[in-house]
Amino acid sequence: MTNHKLSTDPYKGVRDFYPEDMAIQRYLFDVWSATAEAFGFERYDASILEPAELYKSKGAENEEIINEQAYTFTDRGDREVILRPEMTPTVARMVAGKRRELQFPARWYSIPNLFRYERPQRGRLREHWQLNCDIFGGEPFAADLEILTLAAHLFRTFGATEDTFEIRVNSRALLEDQITPQLRDEAQLPEYLRLLDRKAKLSDEEFREREATLLKDGAQVQVVADAYINELLHGLRALGVTNAVFEPTITRGFDYYTGVVFEVFDISGQNPRALMGGGRYDNLTGLFGGEPVSGVGFGLGDVTMRDFLETHELLPTTLKATGPHVMVIPMSASEHLYAEQVAHQIRQAGFSVATDIGNKKVGEKISRASEKGTKFICVIGEDEATSNVLTLKRLASGEEQRGELAALVNFLAVE
């Protein structure tokens, strides 16, 4: 034991979830889960600990992640370990590991926590949660269509209207087809894509200047939707998704994308930003040997989602009501055991219930129960403790009913 007073702060850049925050977090996760499952997605999970080599074979971009942005350490057995910064390598590893037993198409989702070593001054979090949805195998057009429909529904299910967000679709294959012939050097396609990705942040003049250094003399790039993209947008409309558009500047950062790429954008003007993104990758499991499995998927972060829902006032106001349905309130400590028995009976009848065994006065106990969203109170005094008769009070209306519990169950069922 030391006399040093410990700090109650969490580790830098991570969050504590007190019950009221946790209620919001669970609401996000529950809606995500229910929506993914409505589309037939099955949930998987894995450890946050991964062998670091899983991130070392994907090329230069990942070296940056490993060296500058990831939590890595060496364990006591000299293994290099990483706290996963994204879920795609993990799910690719898992799919590759059971490639022969799995049935394709496999629709998988997970809600992992991910870690990045962000410098504190940027005010960004070092741990966040992310919904990851992927379809492995299956005919690509239908799978692309489905993943985009699911993306739209993840916002619709929370109550977002189609005028508040937009699905911006492009294709890596299309970009490659239309841009490569215009380049001085085909190997500079990734550089051109990075320039395209930043187009909105540059002036027209800046963009044209930089573009000219990459293109053949006199060449011009005019990226236009191809038949595949048009068919996809048509398909989306047939599935009720009317807010998807072709956007030639969407490229997505990750090297592993090979087909469709997309982002969901908040277009309401209050919070103009990308809310999520994803795309098709055809070679990801190839790193593990054997036949590659193709896939299409996306990631959607909890912080971004919560910001969007708060901006658009879509979070239910009842979420903070984390108290039980019924609070049993003993008048004094001598009624505690009887109060626990009453609570037990109410619980057996199917309601969540707690007993206020604190030392506040009855009036204060009632106010506190009400603040926590509790619907009914049941005060236990000497009279109740010596009879089988209870008094239940519905806090919203003040209405009371008195009797044996069996006769009060219907009263309890209506908030």
Added chain:
Amino acid sequence: MTNHKLSTDPYKGVRDFYPEDMAIQRYLFDVWSATAEAFGFERYDASILEPAELYKSKGAENEEIINEQAYTFTDRGDREVILRPEMTPTVARMVAGKRRELQFPARWYSIPNLFRYERPQRGRLREHWQLNCDIFGGEPFAADLEILTLAAHLFRTFGATEDTFEIRVNSRALLEDQITPQLRDEAQLPEYLRLLDRKAKLSDEEFREREATLLKDGAQVQVVADAYINELLHGLRALGVTNAVFEPTITRGFDYYTGVVFEVFDISGQNPRALMGGGRYDNLTGLFGGEPVSGVGFGLGDVTMRDFLETHELLPTTLKATGPHVMVIPMSASEHLYAEQVAHQIRQAGFSVATDIGNKKVGEKISRASEKGTKFICVIGEDEATSNVLTLKRLASGEEQRGELAALVNFLAVE
């Protein structure tokens, strides 16, 4: 890119949760959650990353955890970080941090993953999940009674009968009162408790020999239940918990326990072991300064729980059925878009549904849907794609109904 073939194994000592394993894991977590919430517990969470100093102030026992069994590393900002090996220090930190705003009694639960660096040869896991329930504040007798009742219900809710497990209760206060006067040296109480804890593993003679070195000449220790323990066992019976007993050898390892300590034991003979444990601690938040908050709580691990449920055949056999309610099966790729539209309509009607966009034959697609627990199939051929008429087949009975979707919703509602 390298040509090195990556392993598909997870990091040593941690588990991948493929959908079938995840379904079992979620079942455990859902029952845990529902049971804790029926008792009015509120869910909280925190990051797995904690400042290492949180574990450094609790004395010698924790130095062993830090130095030998914990994952610790130094971050890029020279902060020493620990992957939490248990949840109690975290929850104590959180409660201490909002001591003035929280309402007591506070009933809190969490289902954290915890990390221990176990040597691989022992075959133990390095990451496991644990249900943690604590009541902070409130009158101690009622809180102890409640936490023990909840412990019993965590097994009862899964269908365990009272003859398969037993709640073994003791008290640190009682042990101290009855043992200290018999000791040669009062400071040797912890050593005596460790000996008592190992009693079942020693022969009577070994125990007596070692005991003699700690006791005064001629002294004897006969630990008997005191009034508090008897009242607690009486209270538990009044709450329907008939399988709780006083067990003088239960001591629990952690130094922070100060009152009641308990373990739940599997007594069916097939798997005789402690399933969970907990106790009362009165000083834990004191490390953070300010008034200490007392608490009582326990931890219950996922591996132990699953072993218990498997031993007693209490896991529902339907858990592996992770497929959607309905599978729409297009005869060929030209029906994919229409099939997705049908799936969309079925989903809007409130059922989970997926479209089999793989390249298997229809017969095989039907078998696969059935294996995954899907209840209905809807085959889409050219006829269906050009009309509004669908054929739905209930896989369990083979019964078919044909018509427009609106007329088939009631058929779909009955499995």
